[in-house]
Amino acid sequence: MNNFLTTINDVITDGKNSGILHLNVSNEMLEGNMLKINDKELVNFSSCSYLGLEFDPRLKAGAIKALEGYGTQFSASRAYLSSIHYQQLESKLNQLFGGYCVVTPTTTLGHISTLPVIIGEKDAVILDHQVHSSIQTATTLLKPKGIHIELLRHNRMDLLEDRIIQLSKKYEKVWYMADGIYSMYGDGAPIDAIYDLLDKYPKFNFYVDDAHGMSSFGKNGRGFVLQNHDLHERMVLTTSLNKAFASGGGAMIFPNEKMASLVRTCGGPMITSGPMQPAALGAALAAADIHLSSEIVKMQEDLQENIKYANLMIKKAGLPLIKELNSPVFFIGVCLPKVGYQLIKRMLDDGYYTNLGAFPAVPMKNTGVRFTITRLHTFKQIEGMITSMARHFDEVLTEQNITRDQIYKAFKIDNPGETNTEDTFQPIIKPSNLILEKYQSITEIKKDEWDTIFKGKGSFDYEGLLFLEKTFKNNSLIENNWEFDYLIVKDKSQRVVLATFFTTALCKDDMLSHETISHKIEMIRKTSDPYYLTSLMVMTGSLLTEGGHVYVNEKSEYKKQAYNELYWMASALMKKYNAGSIMLRDFDDGNAELDKAMLGNGYFKTQMPERNVHQDLTWTNETEFIASLTHKARKHFRGQILKHVNLIECEVVKNPTEEQVKHWYKLYNHIKGSSFKLNTFDLPIKLFENIANSPNWEVLSIKLKTGENQNERKEVAVVFNYKSGDVYNAIFIGVDKSEQYEINVYRQALYQVILRANYLKCSSINLGFTASLEKRRMGADAYKTVAYMQANDHFNAAVIESMQISSNQSVNVYEGENAVN
Amino acid sequence: MLITQLELNTFNNNSRLQILSDKSLFVCEVKLTKGFKLELYSIYNYFVEVLVDNMGNTLDVKPLTLSYVANFYCRNFDLDKEI
Structure with a gap:
């Protein structure tokens, strides 16, 4: 497994072991929004069926009618035969969206059917950094054709306009791919601004997935994206029919019949994959009728009332809501996974089921409790859940030694209660049994004291660090100027519990990437920007040292507390120097206890080359x-x-x-x-x-x-x-x-x-x-x-990840012997 | 959690009824003609009036000013003496 998969596995397994992930519902029959997990009655705050239509008798009747008419399936490729329901449904959806619709078994298969057909070899693709993974997956099919794909920082319209201008010079069409409402934080794409760009730049095209906006917004529930606009002639709207539409499948809406027809005839899964099941199609037909009636307005209004009430309750409870919007997806920031595990677990005990929003969906330090509001919730349930969260919130933060200020800073949002910025450099609950010593030069530390710990460990004894400080200061190039910081944690008897030094230096973000990727990036650095994909990194040790940079007295009863000081110091330095990442490095592999502690504190493990x-x-x-x-x-x-x-x-x-x-x-x-x-x-x-x-x-x-x-x-x-x-x-x-x-x-x-x-x-x-x-x-x-790594955001890592070598490109990389270091 | 009068005003009638059922105390009711009636509820420090038709349907739910309550519901209430 590569580092990325290992980290995902670690996060999910940790969540599973904490009893909050991979859970099973034990009900044979569901009643409204209540469910049972391990025989405990819970209010479900995780459903994406925002209008609660799954229990509507008309949808059930529609499903039964189709089931009785066609059986459990109608097994034929749509290239040959489609059941009557498809034509009926696509016709209703055409009316609903004001476009030309192709229904697909899932939205993911819809993207896979559509993107390779509508995007040509002379086009360029810009992916919003947070666009749904199903679109990102489908764009990998474009890479072997050599189609230019790049990432854009989330919702940055200023950068988007610049990229449209630049790419328009070279490519026939420039596609921007985004979500209508983003599934984690519930924030929306800036639709008005995107329409302005569509009007301004004739080569600009928009591909959007509005799965979470469907039904809840707009005339006839046509979604968040189209609530104030008609389908643009250079836009493809895709959406899900198995969220608020409560049936199944996906819908791709095209601005013209020609494009829809092309996808229907050439889209891979349209030819080779099976169709939707009749029951789902029957339910979708009934859902479409409801959407096309005036009834949908009342349903949307009911949902909005619940959303409004949830927003009000969150505000009153003083919880750190990451984006306050009128979308049914809410995200309460908790910063670190260990806080999220504890909070969700306690809410489960109180009878409320919510989701953990964690890596890889969000960066490690941006973990949160994600919950959704549906039309089926009562105010009492909403208030009960938020009261439960608020009751446990500060308690869990105190236990895990996290401050609200840290949370607001991790999400880069204003802290309404901020009073003293100095707090960010010190834990609120200071461990009374430890003495912290922080220095900015080795000359401030007694030579004997440092060398007692580090002499014979590597090139970072007192003299070694004196040499590094002298060498990596006052240089002309930014990468050759390092910041030095030292931490010594002692117990009350003046025994050292933990000691280390940090350097903060400009690093290449691909430092640990595969050589082929680095080779590709180096070409860009050589030709255009020498600092492309570089950022300041806080690390234990330095770029010129190796080995046990972090000394820990394993026998000390304060070991855990001392590690907390290490995390605090690293975070404080990250803020102080405005660094992009932290690397706690050169630990021996195989320490499960340390792995778990690091993960809980928002650090993911990455393999280094062997020492x-x-x-x-x-x-x-x-x-x-x-x-x-x-x-x-x-x-x-x-x-x-x-x-x-x-x-x-x-x-x-x-x-x-x-x-x-x-x-x-x-x-x-x-x-x-x-x-x-x-x-x-x-x-x-x-x-x-x-x-x-x-x-x-x-x-x-x-x-x-x-x-x-x-x-x-x-x-x-x-x-x-x-x-x-x-x-x-x-x-x-x-x-x-x-x-x-x-x-x-x-x-x-x-x-x-x-x-x-x-x-x-x-x-x-x-x-x-x-x-x-x-x-x-x-x-x-x-x-x-x-x-163990932690990053402010994963944008650069995502850019590097996306730089897979496509099959028609060859890269020559020297594979022979290497430097000693 | 406390819902202020101002906040209650931002919700529709159905939502207001939900809030009433969760957070209010029934105070009294005034019979009107043709089977209609007004119900008075108190939520913390303010009052809410509910207009109900002869079928039991809620037609309106609105927060009230204290002077309105004093004038309408307590016709013999002497503010100078009582407060």
Whole structure:
């Protein structure tokens, strides 16, 4: 499973284990909006049948009539035969919408039938970031044709207009795909503004899914989108018949007969998939009659009264409603999944069933309680549910150490009760048993104290961090300026419970993406925008360190509280520096307890490249070293390394010349430019100059013996190392790639690092990420490493996700050995 | 939760009846001609009047001012003496 699926699985499984997801209704018969789960009577606040038509006797009678007439199914492709109901229903829907309708078994199949037919190879598609996943899925069918698809930040009409102007220069049609009412927050597309754009730009076309607006809004219930407009000549309206329409299937409404006919004849599932069942068609016919009568007005009014009452109650209860609208979908922000689990569970105990709005439908930090209001609810039920939520809300927040202010900030909405912005940097309930120490430079911390914890852990002991602070400050390029922050959490006896350091730096959002994706993005960075898909990231550790950046005293009874401080600090830094994401990194994989805690706090787990550590340096000569390798590795070592070792010469460089440092930088760039495994910005030359003058770093220079005179020997590789305690850290490498050599320079360099560490009597070597196979062959152990990520929003991640390589595109990516780091 | 007079005004008659049934106390009724009647309810600090026809159908539900209640429902009520 990839990271994305793993995260979804973790979130859903966690919800399932908490007793709020994957539930089963136990009723044989339903009465109105009541249902039973685990024998408990609950009021259902999750139904999308907003008008409650599913219990209308006319719909039931319509279904029975069709069922008796045609049986349980009429199994024929619509390309051959359609039951009488289809023609009747499409005719009624034409009248209802004022367009040309094609009914499909589901809305998803409707999109799959429609998009490949109406969108041509010379068209461009703009997807709203929050457009329903069924449209996003259908657009993947366009990718193999090479159709240009891009994402737009949610409802940003200013950006949309700009993209229409730009894309119109190159493409025949520019399609914008959106929802009428969005299924999570219940907010609507800015329809008036979109119609203005349709009138203004002749190449602009609109494809909209109004599933959640159907029936509840507009004349004859034709939906949210058409409540104040007629169908535009360059617009396709799609909707669902199994929400408020209470029957089944989807409806695609086209502005002209030609387009409808094309989809009916060429839409894949229209030919190859089965039709809707007669019962659903019969119910839909009855629903259409109700919609075409004046009765629908009263139903819509009743629903609106309930929605109005729910809005009033929420306001009185002071709950953080994310968007106040007249739509039947409500979303109360709770920020983190763990808060959502608890709140929904308590409401279940009180007799109210609501939904968890969580990842991937919304970003991790934008978790909420989603509920829907239907015409069947009474005011008493609505008030009861909201009172229950309000009663538990603050209690759960207190238990989970979350503030209302945090919630409002996570959703970027004004906090009506905000008084002091400083609160955002400190938990409201301060753990009385802990002492927090926060610093902005390592110089503010006692050297002994820091090194007692971190010496021998990596290149981030006191001197190592002093070096980084000096190097990554006051540089011309933004990516080379890092912010440093330190956190030490102690108990009352001054024992350290947790310690770590954070750096905040501009990172490439595809840092951990597949190399093919990074290669594609790099092309854009090279040609147009060097900062495309980059954002500030707060991380534990830094881009130039690896290993256990977060020290935790596992025996401390305050471990959990200390972790809470870590989350708080990370969030505070994210706000302080206006960063887009947080990465808590370099944790060993397989810690289920930590995974669960991180998930509850809104962090999803992502795999990092394996971390390689050489831990067997007890040998005293070459024979013993070879004996320490596996049988297979011995063969490789003898044949690929030992055989050529006499052709190279390695030295620890002291006082290098300016020219030599420049040459190192060149070698570094050779290998950096050829690998996207861990895609980061290029390191600055200042780093190399500082290394050259630092007593704590060692530079191993590997030269190829090309002649008798040593001065003529060619420097073909250089390894930059940092020694901390008795641990040797090979931080990064440079290799000459300008020509093919008889020997594998990278392998020779790796061996020289091992020899040097052995000579220095080190206990282990941190060999960094990537190139695990090469390192394992030299006796290193590979450790599965994970990071926990949190993002302000998922827009950039979604853009990267959408950059799948289509079948007709080829990307050449260097797959060979990699940098040490 | 308290529904103010102003808030009650934003709802239609059916909704107002729902609110009445959940939150009000019946005060009294005044018989009118032809079987019609007026019912007076109190919600927290204000009154609501319901007009019912001879079939028991609700024709109107409206919040009242205190002076209207005093004048109409308490004809002998002397404000100067009682308050």
